[in-house]
Amino acid sequence: MSRNPVAARPWLWMLPLGAVLLLVFVYPLVEIVRLSFTDATLVAGEPYSYTAAPYRSVVAGQDFADILRITFLFVVFSVVFQLLLGFAIALLVDTAKRRGLRGALVTRTVVLTAWAIPGVVIGVIWSLLYQEGSAGILNYLGGLVGLSGDTAFLSDPDAALISVTVANIWRGTALSMILMYAGLQTVPRDLLEAARIDGAGPVQSFRAVTFPVLLPLIAIDLVTITVETFNTFDMVLALTGGGPGTATQVLALGVYDQMFNQLNLGRGAAMSVVLLLINVVMIGFYFRYTARREARV
Incomplete structure (x- = not known):
């Protein structure tokens, strides 16, 4: 009886997935790293050469320092x-x-609705809320309360960064x-009850019981939202486009500006590599x- 070659070699099942990953992830990643060491531009027909100038420009450039800030x-x-x-909302x-x-x-x-809405739509919604003059919703409501x-x-550089940050927090x-809500469901109720019987208040119960259970989820949450915020692009593009001037030009938007507005492919690729390294760290x-944590356990 002949054996099934796929059953005998399980890695054959992974070949299609591996091919897709190579095509849509590994190849673009390698290409971006390669282009970051060139002076390539998006000007048609212009030759390019390999150089470390894009990284020197990124390190020495005041514009990149402002973007990082x-x-x-x-x-x-x-x-x-x-x-x-x-x-706070999960606890409530x-x-x-x-x-x-x-x-x-x-x-x-x-x-959850805020999480499900695409970033571009969120940018449009908040641009309507932030509209200046009496036609703006927030300005109108502010006028009602004095x-x-x-x-x-x-349009104000300082206020624009605060406004974009508030929209991203929402x-x-x-x-x-x-x-956090999922983590709260795993907190042993009997331990909370025992702590209450022993005379522990809400703060003591949280420190002794709830917080140790939530700590792994807090770490996951911290990394997830930090990486997601570093890569925020669509909402800021729809809300301010990086303006006024460059007051809200975050790193991901700066990469887009370098590549598709300044047509500087090499420097934009170098900035994207910096963004990738931040995510990796x-x-x-x-x-x-x-x-x-697993070693301690």
């Missing part, structure tokens, strides 16, 4: 508030569910809420944390 502020404030708000929903209050399911659904009705949300809080920290 803007990206750092955008990422730090987005991640901190996404974590805090996501946990979990408490409402345990007490049998109505509206917990509706609240979860409303929060605040200034002509706030320049998107967008990303949902993911943190999902992870973040993921590396997570795997190192996971390995240490």
